[in-house]
Amino acid sequence: MNSRFALAVGTLSWMLTASLGAAPGPADLKAAPVPNRLGLTLHEYRFSWLVRGQQSYRVLVASDERRLALDVGDLWDSGQRMGSLPEKPIEGGLVQGECLYRGKAFEAGSTVWWKLRTWDREGVPGDWSKPQKISIPVADVSVKEIPRPTFTRGAVKFVDGRGGKAAAFTREVQISAADYGDLRLPGTTIAAWIRSERLTDSWQCIYRKDDGARRLLAIGKEGPFWGLWCGFFIGGKYVEFGAPYEGKKLVNGGWHHVAVTFAGEILRLYVDGQMIGEQKQAGALNPGGNAPAFIGSDRGRSEFFQGEIDDLRIYEGGLRREQIAALALGKPEGIKEALVAHWKFDGEVRNEAVVVPEVSRNRIALLGGSLVYGMEKHGFFESAVLARWPHHEITIRNLGWPGDDVVGTARGEFQSARGPGTWRPRGSEPGAGYQELLGQVRSAKPTTMIIGYGAEAAYLETEAEMAEFQTGYRSLLRDLEATGAKLILLTPVFQSVNHPGSSLERHRRLGKVALFIKEQGMERGHGVIDLQRIKDFSLELFWAGDAGNYRTAIDLSEEGYRRLAAQMARDLDLTREAGITCNERAEQSSLIRGEGLRGVD
Missing domain, CATH: 2.60.40.10 (Immunoglobulins)
Structure with a gap:
């Protein structure tokens, strides 16, 4: 049979079958x-x-x-x-x-x-x-400008300023700003309006950043004269420069504009738009580290400013004389140099400089203490996420730290050479451990963060300690919100009820913390996974071992982490189709089955 004829017959037969049957x-x-x-x-x-x-x-x-x-x-x-x-x-x-x-x-x-x-x-x-x-859409990730974080300790009082309002500074008030790259540029201008209330023989800091490469603007007495002072590391050498200025002219009840500029060759100091001193100093400002900057004090410990500060500005590079004069006249509009930090103090403490977060895709960071840290070894949750979307590029990074809390105590003690005796983790002051925590978050560049703090609250014996935890938790959420990442909050798990180290009082505290975290999630618009709903919470979910070892009551076993991952997967509505095998050794595998992870109890 002719092949073309056979093909035609076959095609016609298929069409008839398709149309009829x-x-x-x-x-x-x-x-x-x-x-x-x-x-x-x-x-x-x-x-x-x-x-x-x-x-x-x-x-x-x-x-x-x-x-x-x-x-x-x-x-x-x-x-x-x-x-x-x-x-x-x-x-x-x-x-x-x-x-x-x-x-x-x-x-x-x-x-x-x-x-x-x-x-x-x-x-x-x-x-x-x-x-x-x-x-498939392109612009599906909304990116908005986010203010650079500024922290306060103590009640900030606002008074009438040079224009609008100004912040009043005392020993009880501490204002600091989280580090970012633009605060460590090779050239700079620091300028502010000040109204000083009293003369002192010591310095009164206006702006100070001590991170291994100091950046300083202050008034006060040093050596033989009273005046305006600055300090910078330039070309690897610390340079301190001051220009004499009669203190009574500054402390006269009026507002005065002060500034320092450096553009790689000359340090210049200004009062009310007039240069009062200069010193040749070739080189570039050393970048320093990631320690916070402080406004109105030396790291919140000394050299407190006595008076009010208004419109504190930091520019990229050293401004020219006519530009400083324009600032002193209250006319900054014509200055084209980048304004990298700006605190107006107009009724709020806020850095007007903003950042557009880097657009990264599908990066999940797990942040917390011992509970989160253990999730790296027992990777059930990570396996659940990757199995749910096997063809997508999803990065999961565990930032858990054994024994850590909301102010980064454990991270600070590990990093600090001063030792625990000089470490002051409590309260809203951003210390070394807290800065380490935030630095790790910035490095991870997450689009989603799962926050697992609160277990430490079981050992908070007073209401004041509980309030301190809540203050630290709110501050942490505020700083993490500034990254633009989606936040998901975990409540702490209950301790083992069968362990002699456990107690009803600790369970009460953990329940109170869980309620607080759920309230924060509702108020701030974040998802919450309540781990205290895990069923049949008994000793088998914790590490077996010496009954006298308190860690047996708080460290989850492999079965505990499997159950934890299942609860998280249910609440996050993960895969309905895939079973997950997660094991450290082939002969000791654990299988999560059912309608995806949502069916695991």
Whole structure:
């Protein structure tokens, strides 16, 4: 038989079969984006359709329409899947089918094509649907400007300032600013309006950043004269320069503008727009480290400013004389140099300098103490996330630290050479450990953060200590919110009720902390996972060992971490289809089964 004739006959036979015996094809095809509770950008879609009856279905997804026409699903071919439908039709005898896309990750800005075929209840295949197009969005990550964090300790009083309001400084008031790169540039201008209340023989700091490369502007007496002073590390050498100025002229009840500039060659000091001293000093300012800057004191310990400060500005590079004169006249509008920090003090303590967070995709950071730290060894949760989205690039970083708390005590003691005896972790003062914590967060660049603090509250014996924890927790949330990441809060787990080291009083405190964390989540718009809802919380979820060892009551066992991951997965609505095997050794594997992790108890 002629091959062309045979092909024609075969094609005609197929067409007749399809037209006479094929089941009706699906209708009303839709592809809807599927959000996720982790806040990840995944371009995940759910397909739905209407059909008269269905035993099974097959979905093809292709990167272009030509491949789809050839029945090539280069992005996803679901294969023929059993998919029973509800017996009760929704309209006109039709019922709705649906499935979740489980193929390769869609690229932002791309266009993909898909089609569907169903088999009726007798197993007769229907026609392929018409090709459907999905346009994947590009601008799906909202990025907004975020103020640079500024911290306060003590009640800041605002008074009438040079323009608007100003901040009044005393020994009880401490204002500090988190470090960022623009505070460590090779050239700078520091300028502010001040109203000093009294003369002192010591310095009164206006701005000071001690991070191994000091940056300082102060008034006061040093050596033979009273005046305006500055201090910088220039070319690896500390340079302290002051210019005499009669103190009574500054302490006269009026506002005065002071400034220091350095552009790589000369240090210049100004009062009320007039240069009062200069010193040649070639080189660049040393960048220093990530210690915070302080306004109105030397690290909140000494050299307190006695009076008011208004409109504190830090520019990139050294401004020219006419620009300093313009600032002293209250006319900064014509200055084009970058304003890298600006505190107006106009009724609030806020750095007007903002940052647009770097757009990173799908980076999850786990932050907390011992509970979170243990999740790295027992990687059930990480496995659950990666199994839920196997074709996506998702980075998970564990920033847990054994014994840590909301102010970074453990991180500070480990990093500080001064030792625990001089470490002051309590309160809202950002110390070395807290700065280390924030530095690790900045380095991780997370888009989602899971926060697991609160276990330490079991040992807080007074209401004052509990209030201090709550203050620290709020401050931590505020600083993490400034990163732009989505936050998910974990309540602490209960301690083992069967362990002699446990007590009802500790459980009461942990319950109180859990309630506080849930309230914070509601007030601030963050998700909360209540780990105190884990069922059958008994000794088996903790490490077996010496009953006299208190850690047996608080450190989770492998089974405990499996149960913890299951609770987190349920609340985050993770995979409904995949079982997760997580083991350290092949012969000691643990399997999380069920309808994804959501079915694990």
